[in-house]
Amino acid sequence: MEVEFLRLHVRDVVRRQIVHGLGFGVGHIWVGLRGVPLNDAGQAVPLCPTPHGMARGQLERLVNIDPIWTTPNRYNADNPLRADYYRPADWWLQGVLVNSSRLLSVVPFEVPDILKHAFNFGGLALPQMLETYVHNFLRTRQSVSDMVSNFATKILKTDMSGTMQSDTGVQYADIDAQSVTARVAAMNAWQSNNGTFVLDRESEDFDIKSAPLSGLAELQAQSQEFMAGIPGIPLVKLFGIQPQGLNASSQGEIRVFYDEIAAFQEAHMAPVLRALFHLVQLNLWGRIDPDLDFEFVPLWQMSEQEAAAVEKTKTDMDTANILSGKITPHEARAREAADAQSLYRTAGLAHPMPGGGPDADFVKTPQAKRAEQHE
Numbered sequence: 001m002e003v004e005f006l007r008l009h010v011r012d013v014v015r016r017q018i019v020h021g022l023g024f025g026v027g028h029i030w031v032g033l034r035g036v037p038l039n040d041a042g043q044a045v046p047l048c049p050t051p052h053g054m055a056r057g058q059l060e061r062l063v064n065i066d067p068i069w070t071t072p073n074r075y076n077a078d079n080p081l082r083a084d085y086y087r088p089a090d091w092w093l094q095g096v097l098v099n100s101s102r103l104l105s106v107v108p109f110e111v112p113d114i115l116k117h118a119f120n121f122g123g124l125a126l127p128q129m130l131e132t133y134v135h136n137f138l139r140t141r142q143s144v145s146d147m148v149s150n151f152a153t154k155i156l157k158t159d160m161s162g163t164m165q166s167d168t169g170v171q172y173a174d175i176d177a178q179s180v181t182a183r184v185a186a187m188n189a190w191q192s193n194n195g196t197f198v199l200d201r202e203s204e205d206f207d208i209k210s211a212p213l214s215g216l217a218e219l220q221a222q223s224q225e226f227m228a229g230i231p232g233i234p235l236v237k238l239f240g241i242q243p244q245g246l247n248a249s250s251q252g253e254i255r256v257f258y259d260e261i262a263a264f265q266e267a268h269m270a271p272v273l274r275a276l277f278h279l280v281q282l283n284l285w286g287r288i289d290p291d292l293d294f295e296f297v298p299l300w301q302m303s304e305q306e307a308a309a310v311e312k313t314k315t316d317m318d319t320a321n322i323l324s325g326k327i328t329p330h331e332a333r334a335r336e337a338a339d340a341q342s343l344y345r346t347a348g349l350a351h352p353m354p355g356g357g358p359d360a361d362f363v364k365t366p367q368a369k370r371a372e373q374h375e
Contacts, residue, residue, distance in 0.1 A: 001292070004280045008062050014269060014276075016064040021108045021268070022231075024067040026122025029104040029272065030093075031279065034060040040097045044090060047101040049278050051286050059283035062276070065103070069094050072121045086113040088121055104272045108264070129230050137223040144216045152210045156187060159203035232260050258299040265296045302341075311343050 005011070013029055020027035035058065036042040047053065072088035079085060090099050109124040116122075187197055187206075199206055228238045234253040235241040242250070273294065281288050302310065318332040327335075336342050 001277075001280060001284070004284060005276075008059070008276075008280070010062065010273075010276055013062045013064055014272060017104075017106055017272065018108075018269070020064065020067055021106045021122075022126045024122060025107065025109065025119055025125040025128075026067050026070075027106045028065040028067060028070060028091075029276075030063045030065050030098070031059070031102050031104065032061040032063060033058045038096065043093075043096055043098040043102060046099045049275070049282060049288075051282065054279070054282045056286040057283060059279055065093060067120065067122060070103075070120070072117075073097060075121070086116055086121075104275055106268050106272055108268055126231060130227060133223070133226045133230060137220075137227055140220055140223040144220050147211060147216060148213065150211075151213055152208055154187065155207040155209060156184065157205035157207065158183070158200070233257060255300060261299060262296065270296075307341070307343065310341070314339075314342075 017027035017029050031047060033047070033054070071092040072090075073092055074089045075086055076082050076084045076089075077086060088100050090097055091103060092098075107123040109126075109129075111119055111123050197206070224239065224241075225235065228235050231238070234250055234257050236250045237254070237257070277292075277294060278288050281292065314336075318327070318335075321327045322329055322332060336344055
């Protein structure tokens with residue numbers, strides 16, 4: 001099974017399907033069978049995942065179909081009591097009619113039935129949900145940048161109607177723009193710490209007005225957090241931003257993130273993988289083994305130190321339970337062998353412990369040991 005999954009590139013195909021599902025709202029995997037024509041006559045026929053509907057060695061390849069090339073053909077929109085209500089019976093793939101049983105689809109964010117035809121029978125795409133928050137962040141970032149670059153304004157208080165009045169015979173109080181511009185240019189040229197600017201003691205004054213910059217970082221960080229909140233990805237994983245402050249940690253957020261991924265796997269990836277799981281079995285053996293199944297590897301794993309501490313706690317509990325007579329050593333070994341997280345699950349603990357040996361004295365209660373010593 002693992003070799004066949006590698007041949008079909010199942011991991012890459014399913015990953016690409018999830019990328020399409022998040023980016024377009026729907027993702028498709030086409031099941032290609034050897035000997036089936038790539039036209040309406042071959043692809044419009046339903047694919048039956050049974051020993052009679054698929055021959056051994058017929059599964060040739062799995063292909064990701066970009067959702068932009070797919071269009072639903074027929075669907076039931078008049079009887080909600082039927083199982084195929086608002087579910088396409090077949091799809092057009094660039095002019096080829098393909099039965100829906102040959103397309104394994106995933107829709108991460110579904111929409112109501114009345115809106116499905118507007119979304120190409122998919123769902124909301126992640127960029128659609130992120131668009132508003134991204135625009136808000138870009139506008140906030142630009143506003144913060146503008147505020148930082150212009151937070152201080154220099155003010156020159158002068159008698160513009162007197163010293164800078166035009167002498168060209170115009171009306172009273174007409175300002176000479178060139179004189180004002182030259183005065184400001186001189187101030188800007190000498191504004192460094194090593195420069196000296198001369199002001200008229202009677203008619204001029206100089207001042208600087210500064211806008212407060214406190215709170216700008218929080219506003220920008222908050223708009224960035226809103227973007228990370230839509231996909232549910234912690235900031236440290238999405239942007240590489242570490243939490244600030246004393247005792248700040250992202251462990252809780254990462255644990256929630258892993259739980260969300262586990263729920264996504266069971267809700268959206270498991271149905272597709274289970275269908276592929278059955279198709280691969282039919283391709284290899286011509287039948288489906290009901291005893292075979294799969295499970296996802298958990299993302300959250302304990303460190304070696306944490307695993308050793310948990311194992312020590314379990315050992316202390318087993319020791320106390322054995323000495324008190326609650327369980328026998330054989331039952332403790334069986335529990336340890338069945339524990340998937342045990343450090344000794346591969347040590348052959350499922351086999352019964354020999355009757356003699358050094359463990360025989362350990363399983364005796366303290367009363368029995370004292371009785372033997374007295375004798």
